[in-house]
Amino acid sequence: xxxxxKVESAVFKQTDTRESIKKFxxxxxxxxxxxxMEEIARxxxxxxxxxxxxxxxxxxxxxxxxxxxxxxxxxxxxxSENINANLPFTSTSNTLEIIEKLGxxxxxxxxxxxxxxxxxxxxxxxxxxxxxESIIIFGRSPNNYMGELFKRSINSIQKKAFVVSSDExxxxxxxxxxxxxxxxxxxxxxxxxxxPMNQMHVLLKNNVPIISITGGGGGYxxxxxxxxxxxxxxxxxxxxxxxxxxxxxxxxxxxxxxAKLFSLNFDNNMNLKISNAKQLEDKRLxxxxxxxx
Numbered sequence: 001x002x003x004x005x006k007v008e009s010a011v012f013k014q015t016d017t018r019e020s021i022k023k024f025x026x027x028x029x030x031x032x033x034x035x036x037m038e039e040i041a042r043x044x045x046x047x048x049x050x051x052x053x054x055x056x057x058x059x060x061x062x063x064x065x066x067x068x069x070x071x072x073x074x075x076x077x078x079x080s081e082n083i084n085a086n087l088p089f090t091s092t093s094n095t096l097e098i099i100e101k102l103g104x105x106x107x108x109x110x111x112x113x114x115x116x117x118x119x120x121x122x123x124x125x126x127x128x129x130x131x132x133e134s135i136i137i138f139g140r141s142p143n144n145y146m147g148e149l150f151k152r153s154i155n156s157i158q159k160k161a162f163v164v165s166s167d168e169x170x171x172x173x174x175x176x177x178x179x180x181x182x183x184x185x186x187x188x189x190x191x192x193x194x195x196p197m198n199q200m201h202v203l204l205k206n207n208v209p210i211i212s213i214t215g216g217g218g219g220y221x222x223x224x225x226x227x228x229x230x231x232x233x234x235x236x237x238x239x240x241x242x243x244x245x246x247x248x249x250x251x252x253x254x255x256x257x258x259a260k261l262f263s264l265n266f267d268n269n270m271n272l273k274i275s276n277a278k279q280l281e282d283k284r285l286x287x288x289x290x291x292x293x
Contacts, residue, residue, distance in 0.1 A: 003066075003073050004029060005215065006058060008237050009188050020044040021054050025070070033071040037063055083108060085234035085245040102244060109232045109248040116230035117256070124227045126260040128209045129154075132181040135161040136172060138196035139185035142243065143250065147185060150254040156276060157262060157269045166195040173202040181209040187231065187246055189214035189221030200224055213253050229253050 008026060012019040024044050025032060037048045048063075055066035083105040089098045129135060135154055137147035147163040154161035164172050176182065182203050184196055189212065191197050197220060203210060204224060212225035215233035222228045232249040262269045 002215075002233060003058065003070050005188070005233060005237065007070075009190055010057070017044070017046045017050050018054050018057065021046060021051065029070070029074050032067060032074075085109070086236050086240035088241065088244060105244055106248045109234075109245040110252050112232040112234075113230070113249040113252050116232065117253070121227050121229060122256065122260055125211045125229065125257060126264060128181050128211060128226065129159075129257065129261045130264050132179065132209070133160065134176070134180045135159065135183065136176060136180065137161065137163045137183045137185070138169065138199060139163075140166070140195060142247065143185040143187075146247065146251050146254060147183070149251075150183075150258060153258045154261070157272050159261075169195055169199050170202070173199045174206075176203060176206055176208045178207045178209070181211060184210060184212045184214070184221055184225070185250060186212070186214050186221055187233065187235075188237065189219035192220050197221060211257075213250060229257075 004026075007022055010018075010022060012022060021040070021044050024040060028035070035043075037051055041047050041051060051063040055061070055063040058066055060066040060069070083101050085105060085108075088101045088105045093101070135151075137144070137151060139147050144163050144165075151161040151163050162172075173182075182199075184200075186196065189197065192200075200210070200221070209226045210224065212221045212228045213231060214221050214228060215231050231253070232245060235243065235246050
């Protein structure tokens with residue numbers, strides 16, 4: 001998770017002086033380096049010592065170290081060579097520009113996701129999936145929709161997989177054992193009181209292996225997962241056109257997970273796929289010679 005995302009998702013009470021500092025940072029993120037500590041303290045009705053404590057809250061030595069990393073991160077994200085994940089096009093963009101920019105953004109997201117993935121983590125995750133009697137996928141909309149596609153792929157090689165709704169999450173969590181596994185898909189992974197994170201304590205109590213797909217940083221979900229796979233997390237939580245980059249990143253990770261699981265028993269899974277396709281899709285017809293069988 002990027003630093004600005006950590007700031008954006010930080011929860012302070014309205015009466016907490018850190019809330020006014022947070023608001024100021026998010027409203028002035030591109031110009032934050034132009035302000036002195038004295039100016040920010042005055043504009044936020046706080047003090048220099050409060051600014052120092054704010055920086056320490058995010059594990060920095062103080063305010064100046066925090067501002068240095070924050071401003072450099074914003075400059076990197078706004079680099080003209082990169083497509084802005086939050087606003088990849090504007091009101092003046094024509095059709096061809098939208099086509100090109102979204103294409104570049106999706107390629108960008110996949111490349112960044114690939115650079116964040118660890119082969120050791122993928123090996124570990126695929127072995128957990130392979131050993132599991134049931135694979136349960138936890139995620140809120142729209143992540144649960146991508147979970148459905150992953151479930152379908154898993155079912156096609158005759159492994160049990162389910163996407164659980166928020167209404168059934170509590171009930172199903174209690175039935176899982178160490179012989180099953182849970183996949184959590186969450187961009188921030190920090191909303192401890194909300195679904196699906198509110199099911200973590202039950203799964204941990206039952207020693208259920210947990211594979212998390214989440215943004216960078218040290219969030220709650222990452223802390224308690226058996227293995228974590230990193231989403232490309234350039235998007236803001238709220239100020240964006242859509243989840244173009246995040247959804248591309250999540251889908252790519254799920255595709256890799258399925259591919260890696262498939263590869264562990266390649267020949268058998270290939271035979272299953274072909275056999276099942278012939279039985280279930282025997283009425284599919286095509287006059288396109290290149291795909292006909």
